[in-house]
Amino acid sequence: DIQMTQSPSSLSASVGDRVTITCRASQSISSYLNWYQQKPGKAPKLLIYAASSLQSGVPSRFSGSGSGTDFTLTISSLQPEDFASYYCQQSFSTPMYTFGQGTKLEIK
Amino acid sequence: EVQLEESGGGLVQPGGSLRLSCAASGFILTTYWMSWVRQAPGRGLEWVANIKHDGSETFYLDSVKGRFTISRDNAKDSLYLQMNNLRAEDTAVYYCARDWWSLHWSFDLWGRGTLVTVSS
Numbered sequence: 001d002i003q004m005t006q007s008p009s010s011l012s013a014s015v016g017d018r019v020t021i022t023c024r025a026s027q028s029i030s031s032y033l034n035w036y037q038q039k040p041g042k043a044p045k046l047l048i049y050a051a052s053s054l055q056s057g058v059p060s061r062f063s064g065s066g067s068g069t070d071f072t073l074t075i076s077s078l079q080p081e082d083f084a085s086y087y088c089q090q091s092f093s094t095p096m097y098t099f100g101q102g103t104k105l106e107i108k
Numbered sequence: 109e110v111q112l113e114e115s116g117g118g119l120v121q122p123g124g125s126l127r128l129s130c131a132a133s134g135f136i137l138t139t140y141w142m143s144w145v146r147q148a149p150g151r152g153l154e155w156v157a158n159i160k161h162d163g164s165e166t167f168y169l170d171s172v173k174g175r176f177t178i179s180r181d182n183a184k185d186s187l188y189l190q191m192n193n194l195r196a197e198d199t200a201v202y203y204c205a206r207d208w209w210s211l212h213w214s215f216d217l218w219g220r221g222t223l224v225t226v227s228s
Contacts, residue, residue, distance in 0.1 A: 031212070036153075038153075042220075043218035043220055043221060044145075044153065044215070044218055046214055046216050049212070050211035053211060087152060089153070089214070091214060094213050095141065095213075096167050096169075097155040097213075098155065099154065100152070101152045102152040
């Protein structure tokens, strides 16, 4: 099974900060990596697919990069509505998938 | 409006059964693979099962294999998850999600989820 490890598990930042979250796969997954945002009590929302493609309607301050085993999600300038949890998910082993454990982004 | 809506969650004793439903609207269900994804209280997301658009293939997380069955009725725009022999560790919010292909697979549409609590 492919394991996905995110770091950090939690992060405190301020509005306007640039933030980077990392996701590492236990084996190469090419560019088959997606990122989701989840707010408390809500369903996850797709932000980035195929490592670097921005989902329709998602603000351009979100970006993704990486390939192989190492990936990053970057928020260029944090907005108040960005404080949430973020999850990476691999689709290399389709049709069976695994998620990272999540990163909780909190207000400093 | 394009949406998914789950129902059928509740409190069940260990060893019991529950059937979850997911109603799709605003899109043609028959053209999509569909998945169930769960989230235990305070924990991360875990893919549980998925089903091909015509129901001919199904796949499961190892820990639910033999206990859970995913199915669909495209004529009723509905997805189901039959859960048998439930365990405390199955306690979670269960989401139905649409498998979406663009460059590769992701989940582009999610329901609000339904809570399953397994406890005596």
